[in-house]
Amino acid sequence: MVTEHQQWLAQLEKKSIEKQEQFMNDIASKLRRPRQRQAPTQPFRGAPDFWTEMEWDEEKRIQAFTDNFVSVGAHIARVKNMEEVSQFIANKSHELSARYIIRQNEQALKDLGLEEQLPEVQISVWNSQADENWKARAAEADIGVVMADYATAYTGSVTVLSSPEKGRSVSLLPTVLIIIIPVDQLYTRLGETLDRFDEVGRENLPAGIHFISGPSRSSDIENDLTIGVHGPGIVYGLIMG
Incomplete structure (x- = not known):
């Protein structure tokens, strides 16, 4: 019985391989070239020199990021x-x-003095109390306030890192997100941001690295664009400096 079962599996595998071969041969025939049986050699690895050397001045970075x-x-x-x-x-x-309003637990954001500016608004600080359900508090917030760790002009994206004081829920769950972007943390290329993570080493990477490029946008259902399904529907970037 075992032998018959093994023979049946072998026949199925043989038929599957034959179908794969026929499928690849058909593609090669339509492309009018022989089958590629080995992985092609790649003479270049990584970004070309002209790309790694590209660096815009401050005003061009700001303008490109804004656009x-x-x-x-x-x-x-x-x-x-x-x-x-x-x-x-x-x-x-x-x-x-x-x-x-909910904000990350950073000294720079504490110095904003939002409590004095907005006495009529409830201001919560992420992870400032051990017995609080902070994800629920972030989901209830009208506005989330975070400080960008990096930003990339070429892609128009902001990088926000996670830590016990900087919960990702602050940028993901409120209705409106306000991101403070120090201009000296605004780089030309995404590779300049990624280099920072290489420098610290894998063992020192944060719990989460989040790239934010505007409000939540989804077209999963019948290609119908919907704003705010998987995150804030309104995003403000404040370029500071």
Whole structure:
């Protein structure tokens, strides 16, 4: 019985291989070239020199990032310092009638003084209390405030790292996301950001590395574009400096 079963499996495998061969031969015939039986040699590895050497000046980086970020439905504002950031958040909170804001647990964001600016708004600080359900608090928030770790002009993307003080839920769950982007952390190419992770080594990588390129966009259902399904539907990038 075992032998018959093995013979049956061998016949199935043989038929499967024959079908695969016929399929690949048909492709080669339509392309009018012989079958490629070995992996082609790759004389070049990684990005070419002209790409790794490309570096834009500050104003071009800002303009390219702005164009790319806005093109996917996000918003950009230029601010000089954290004082103007605080004022922007306060104004936007009044405009949106926000009642609940959550921010990452960083000193720079503490210095914004949102509690004094917005006494009528509940301000929560991620992971500041051990017995709180912080994912639920982030999901309830009208606005999430995070500090970008890096940004890339060529792709119009912001990089935000996770840590116990910087929960990813702050950027994923609120209705509106405000990202503060220090201009000295805005690079030309994505490779410049990725190089930072190579430098720290695998053992020192953060729990999460998140690339944000505007508001949540999904076309999974019948190619119907929907905003805000898998994350904030409104995103503001504040380029500071």
